[in-house]
Amino acid sequence: MTDEQTAAPSHAAVDRVAAALAAVGVDARIVWFDDAVTTAKLAADALGVEVGQIANSLVFTLDDEPILVLTSGAHRVDTDWLGSELGGTIGRASKEVVKAATGQVIGGVAPVGHPAPVRTFVDVDLAGYDEVWAAAGHAKTVFPTTFDELVRITGGTPTAVEPS
Template identity: 80%
Template sequence: MTTPQPTPAHPAVDRVQAALAEQGLTPEIRWFDGAVTTAQLAADALGIEVGQIANSLVFLLDDEPLLVLTSGAHRVDTEWLGAELGGTIGRASKERVKDATGQVIGGVAPVGHPSPVRTVVDTHLARYDVVWAAAGHARTVFPTSFDELVRVTGGTPSAVSAPE
């Protein structure tokens, strides 16, 4: 279902690849043949568990962009997470997402942004040896790990909803 794309043909993907390379990472960027609009569709295309998909969700924490890398098996409890972070979380408009990340909704990568974005990394992702994150375009992903996501983003490991 995916085909390797040795030379990305999109500027946002190029920026993600460059940002990863600056961190010493050179993962293979995979391009999906068609649109995968949900974590479940991406997981099915890769033949993995949905929890291995690192969804990149951009919110506003007291009007400042906040990137939450959450497991595809989770929903972010914005009220709970906002309280944990000491503020109020709301949805970011597509324009704010693009301004903060240089990427569009559906393809937001953990890196490759015009400037650093405060990031929270869902600790549920640590359960997997390999997780998959968007690579700057809605049809791209790359393999990584929880520890690498935390390192390359400077992110804070955290639950994204109240413990059950």
């Protein structure tokens, strides 16, 4: 095999995520899959971990501001409840809003590597796992991290995403 055939794949959004992680002192091990892992279940199955260990990156709008909610793959975000908790109305972001806010496409949105900071909320239930996995800018990529590290690298606010 040539060096080209054995080299790790490259993608501009993934490169930006790797650079953003390096800038905050994280030596991320980005894992590439042969196929897209666009759901928490697919990612968990591919990694051999619990679905709750997958940090789903969901972009919503809070009133008109894009926000990022990093939620455990074991949960659904209760947008009515969370919007009330945050003092506004949460709506689904269009694919255009997701791309503009993050520089990434739905299915591969990472917690970092965005063109500008995105207000971020991190599901407190992710703290129950020693290791969590987040997308790395492309639907075929993930990287391992922790709840505390997600909060630190995103400047995120730990929050519940559904009523207890």
